[in-house]
Amino acid sequence: MTENVAEWKKNEVSEISSKIRESDVIGIVDIEGIPARQLQEMRANLRGKADLKVSRNTLLRIALNEAGVDEEFKKYIKDQAALLFSDINSFELNRIIEENKTRAPASAGDIAPSDIEVEEGPTQLQPGPVLGDLQKAGIPAEIDGGDVVIKENKVVKEEGEEIDALLADMLSKLGIEPIEVGLELKATQEDGVIFEPEALEIDEEEYRDKVVRAYQDTLKLSIEASYPTEETIGKLIQKAKTDSVKLGYEAEVLEPDILKDIISDAKKKAGSLASSLGSDFETNENE
Amino acid sequence: MEYVYAAMLLHSAEKDITEESVKNVLDSAGVEVDESRVKALISALDGVDIEEAIESAEIAPTTAPATET
Amino acid sequence: MEYVYAAMLLHSAEKDITEESVKNVLDSAGVEVDESRVKALISALDGVDIEEAIESAEIAPTTAPATET
Amino acid sequence: MEYVYAAMLLHSAEKDITEESVKNVLDSAGVEVDESRVKALISALDGVDIEEAIESAEIAPTTAPATET
Amino acid sequence: MEYVYAAMLLHSAEKDITEESVKNVLDSAGVEVDESRVKALISALDGVDIEEAIESAEIAPTTAPATET
Amino acid sequence: MEYVYAAMLLHSAEKDITEESVKNVLDSAGVEVDESRVKALISALDGVDIEEAIESAEIAPTTAPATET
Amino acid sequence: MEYVYAAMLLHSAEKDITEESVKNVLDSAGVEVDESRVKALISALDGVDIEEAIESAEIAPTTAPATET
Numbered sequence: 001m002t003e004n005v006a007e008w009k010k011n012e013v014s015e016i017s018s019k020i021r022e023s024d025v026i027g028i029v030d031i032e033g034i035p036a037r038q039l040q041e042m043r044a045n046l047r048g049k050a051d052l053k054v055s056r057n058t059l060l061r062i063a064l065n066e067a068g069v070d071e072e073f074k075k076y077i078k079d080q081a082a083l084l085f086s087d088i089n090s091f092e093l094n095r096i097i098e099e100n101k102t103r104a105p106a107s108a109g110d111i112a113p114s115d116i117e118v119e120e121g122p123t124q125l126q127p128g129p130v131l132g133d134l135q136k137a138g139i140p141a142e143i144d145g146g147d148v149v150i151k152e153n154k155v156v157k158e159e160g161e162e163i164d165a166l167l168a169d170m171l172s173k174l175g176i177e178p179i180e181v182g183l184e185l186k187a188t189q190e191d192g193v194i195f196e197p198e199a200l201e202i203d204e205e206e207y208r209d210k211v212v213r214a215y216q217d218t219l220k221l222s223i224e225a226s227y228p229t230e231e232t233i234g235k236l237i238q239k240a241k242t243d244s245v246k247l248g249y250e251a252e253v254l255e256p257d258i259l260k261d262i263i264s265d266a267k268k269k270a271g272s273l274a275s276s277l278g279s280d281f282e283t284n285e286n287e
Numbered sequence: 288m289e290y291v292y293a294a295m296l297l298h299s300a301e302k303d304i305t306e307e308s309v310k311n312v313l314d315s316a317g318v319e320v321d322e323s324r325v326k327a328l329i330s331a332l333d334g335v336d337i338e339e340a341i342e343s344a345e346i347a348p349t350t351a352p353a354t355e356t
Numbered sequence: 357m358e359y360v361y362a363a364m365l366l367h368s369a370e371k372d373i374t375e376e377s378v379k380n381v382l383d384s385a386g387v388e389v390d391e392s393r394v395k396a397l398i399s400a401l402d403g404v405d406i407e408e409a410i411e412s413a414e415i416a417p418t419t420a421p422a423t424e425t
Numbered sequence: 426m427e428y429v430y431a432a433m434l435l436h437s438a439e440k441d442i443t444e445e446s447v448k449n450v451l452d453s454a455g456v457e458v459d460e461s462r463v464k465a466l467i468s469a470l471d472g473v474d475i476e477e478a479i480e481s482a483e484i485a486p487t488t489a490p491a492t493e494t
Numbered sequence: 495m496e497y498v499y500a501a502m503l504l505h506s507a508e509k510d511i512t513e514e515s516v517k518n519v520l521d522s523a524g525v526e527v528d529e530s531r532v533k534a535l536i537s538a539l540d541g542v543d544i545e546e547a548i549e550s551a552e553i554a555p556t557t558a559p560a561t562e563t
Numbered sequence: 564m565e566y567v568y569a570a571m572l573l574h575s576a577e578k579d580i581t582e583e584s585v586k587n588v589l590d591s592a593g594v595e596v597d598e599s600r601v602k603a604l605i606s607a608l609d610g611v612d613i614e615e616a617i618e619s620a621e622i623a624p625t626t627a628p629a630t631e632t
Numbered sequence: 633m634e635y636v637y638a639a640m641l642l643h644s645a646e647k648d649i650t651e652e653s654v655k656n657v658l659d660s661a662g663v664e665v666d667e668s669r670v671k672a673l674i675s676a677l678d679g680v681d682i683e684e685a686i687e688s689a690e691i692a693p694t695t696a697p698a699t700e701t
Contacts, residue, residue, distance in 0.1 A: 089651070090668075091675030191667060199668075207676035210636045212689040214571065217617045218640070222567045224616035226495045227531075227607035228538035229564045234547040240495060240502045241548045243479045244429045250478035251469045252288060254327040255462075256334035257426050259291070263340040266291045266364070269410045274360045276409040277400040292365035293385075299358045300387045308385065315384030316377065318369045327465030427506040434499035438525045446523065453522030454500075454515070456507045534603035565645040572637035576663045584661065591660030592638075592653065594645045 012055060016063035019053065019085050025093055025190045026069065027084035028076040029183040038102070038181055045100045050086035050093060052183075057081050073194055076186040090188040094200035101182030105172040108165035116157040116171070116178045123148045123174060130173065137170040289318055290328050298337050305329065358387055359397050367406050374398065427456055428466045436475050443467065496525055497535045505544045512536065565594055566604045574613050581605065634663055635673045643682050650674065 020026055031039060031054065043052050055063075060083055061074050086093050106112075118139050125134075125148040134141035140151040156171075157163055163171075163178070171178060185197045222232040223239065248258035249265075293312040297304045306325050313320045362381040366373045375394050382389045431450040435442045444463050451458045500519040504511045513532050520527045569588040573580045582601050589596045638657040642649045651670050658665045 089671040089675055091672050092678065095675065095679075190671075193668060195668070200672075202672055202676045204676055204679045207636070207673070208680045208685050210633065211640065211677075211680060211682055211685045214568075214633060214636045214640045215686045215689055218564055218567045218571050218637075220619070221571060221608075221611075221613055221616050222564065224619060225607040225611045226498055227567060227604055228498070228535050229567060230538065231564050233538040233542050234550065236495070236498045237502065237542070237544055237547040238550070240430070240433065240498045241426075244426060244433050244499075244502070246479050246481075247433065247473075247475055248426070248429045250481060251473040252291070253429055253432075253466055253469045254290065254324060254331045255426055255429060256331045258429070259328075259331045259335050260340045260343070262288070262291050263295065263335065263337060264343050266288055266295055267341045269288075270292075270295070270357060270360045270364050273364060273404075273406060273409045274357065276404055277360070277397070289365050289369040292361050292368060296358050296361040296365060296381070296385050296387075299361055300382075300385050302386050311384045312365070312381060313369075315380045316366055316369055317371050321465070321468050323461040323464030324468055326461035330459070330462065427503050430499050430503035430506055434496050434503060434519070435523055437499055438496040438520075438523055440524050449522045450503070450519060451507075453518045454503050454507050455509050456503075528603065528606045530599040530602035531606055533599045534607075537600075565641050568637055568641035568644055572634050572641060572657070572661055575637055576634040576658075576661050578662050587660045588641070588657060589645075591656045592641050592645050593647050 009059060013059055013063045013066060016053060016055065016060065016083065017066040019051070020063060020067035020069060020083070023085035023087065025084075025086045025088065025090055025188055026064075026073075027086065027090075027093060027097075027188045028073070028186045029082050029084055029097070030079050030186055031082050031183060032080040034181060034183070042100055042183060046084075046096070049088050049096055050084045052082055052084055054082040069189060070192065070194065073187065073189045081186070082183075084183075084185075084188075090190045090195045091200050091202055093188060094185055094195075094197060095202070097183050097185050101180050103177035104179045104181045105176075106163045106168040106178050108163065108168050110163045110168065110179055112157040112159055112161050112163060112178060113180050114159045114178075115155045116163075116176070117153060117155045118150050118174065118176065120150050120152050123150060125173060130170075133166065134170055137167045139170055139174075289313060289316070290324055294328060294332065294337070295341075304332060358382060358385070359393055363397060363401065363406075373401060427451060427454070428462055432466060432470060432475075442470060496520060496523070497531050501535060501539060502544075511539060565589060565592070566600055570604060570608060570613075580608060634658060634661070635669055639673060639677060640682070649677060 027050070029052075034042070039052075039054075046052060057077050060077050060081060063083075064074050064077075084093065088096070106116075122144075123141070127143050127146065127148055131141055131143060131148055134148070138154075138156050140154050141148055142151055143149075156167065157178075185200075187197070188195045188200070219232055219235070221227075222229050223235055226236055228236055245258060245261070247253070248255060249261055252258075252262060254262075290309065290313070293309045293316075294304050296312060297308055302308060306322075306329050309325050309328060310320050310322075313325075359378065359382070362378045362385075363373050365381060366377055371377060375391075375398050378394050378397060379389050379391075382394075428447065428451070431447045431454075432442050434450060435446055440446060444460075444467050447463050447466060448458050448460075451463075497516065497520070500516045500523075501511050503519060504515055509515060513529075513536050516532050516535065517527050517529075520532075566585065566589065569585045569592075570580050572588060573584055578584060582598075582605050585601050585604060586596050586598075589601075635654065635658065638654045638661075639649050641657060642653055647653060651667075651674050654670050654673060655665050655667075658670075
């Protein structure tokens, strides 16, 4: 370090490194390509949950160093990086970042972040030269009853392909916003552990299933061990009753509760025998 | 089920269902009658409306659900 | 149904179902027996597997409510 | 049902189900025991594998559902 | 299940279900009674309407038609 | 159900389920532990193969009638 | 599943499910706690309504009356 190092840089580094020390969770995000206005919005959306700090990559690295963060973590600083400071755990932080992503129209040269599909159906567009442009852009459009309609679902750009100017224009005319705009989380650091975003994706459905399974298995154990709880006493009673009725029925124990079923069953059996004997016996008795 | 069928026969013939009559019917069929089961039957029938039980068979009939397959 | 009940009684007691035995059972129940119906019953039963007839009743028949699935 | 419950209690406690034991259990519960019902129970249970009887799903369901709604 | 059956027996005989009565019944069946399980049972039964619990069973799974009365 | 949950936790962590361990777990969760319920649990689980109990489909149906309340 | 069981225990005991409380419970069970799994659990449960999940379980899936035999 020379004496030429600007004072503001020193201040910036010490400000960042003290924020690093104060925060439970540090995130590194890529903000490349995010327009200033939208970055402002994101900052606002994160307020109370995380602070976003944009600075030069070199300064961020120095600050991480000074704060004593694991060397490993610094490698996630590249392109246009920014730091997130938060006290929310990495999983939730990741979720909040995902939830705050917005869609934007494509511009010429954008890369499709996922397959771009047009859907069959009417459009708001007036018939005219636009029809030819749509077709030229590979969109299956036609005139139907004075409206421009899309004939069928079609993937017009696959994930990873570049979007040309014409298609970008047509997509925006159709109101399709294929571009995802938002902070791109590169990694978080929490309690000395580094998480990459893939590790932070949580399948809530899966947890819900686990909750259900835990509940059911616990009920089963409680019933099977006949250990009564508030939740299972009713079921144990039912099981006792049901099994007793079954036994009574099977063994033809002539008790009122069971006899009813036995009679009903006897009637059914006799009835089905009667019906297999022909109409004579089906219509039966009393004459 | 023979005890129950004896009772149902008597019921359907509109005869009284008594220990005596049930025993007679079973006897005539060559069944070795277990008196205690006859008694139990009669005593259980005391709390059962045969007509109702029969009807429940006709209404909700067989079903035997799940079992299929 | 008393003729059918008589048959079921005999069947469930594992006795032979003959004109004779059916008549006996009905008699003992105080039923005025119609010989031609007894004959008709026996002849109708000829070739019927009672067990099967009963079981087919239990599985499929009537409503077979929505219980499944 | 108390007679059947007594039997089930003994069964699930892995005790022998006899006239004696059923009577004992009912007595201790303060039930005025009807000997013929006890006899009938024992005789009905004779030769029945309780575990199997309970499991044989075929039976119970038969009647049940319909009530559903 | 013997603890539950003891309770069911008492219920069906219209007797009070208490630690005392449950223990008595189990004792009489020759069961070596675990006091804590009796307590747990009684405490779980607290506030439970057995009749209602039984009926809810009758609607759904196995048993017999809700004919009760 | 917290007592049973404690047992399931220990089971799924492959730890022994003892009065001690169950109490510890409940304690740590801030539950005011009722010793007799712990004892009852341990005694109820005695001889129960948890894996098997969970798998035994037999139970599941019983659970059905959410009617409870 | 021990992490889920820890959460369920806390839920059933009406305690807050936090990183702290889950860790405590697991610790007390002798489980070597993986902090990131605790964090994942807490964050996932943030979006899961346990009560609702349980109720939906009781009505539908549990049943599995496929017991057939």
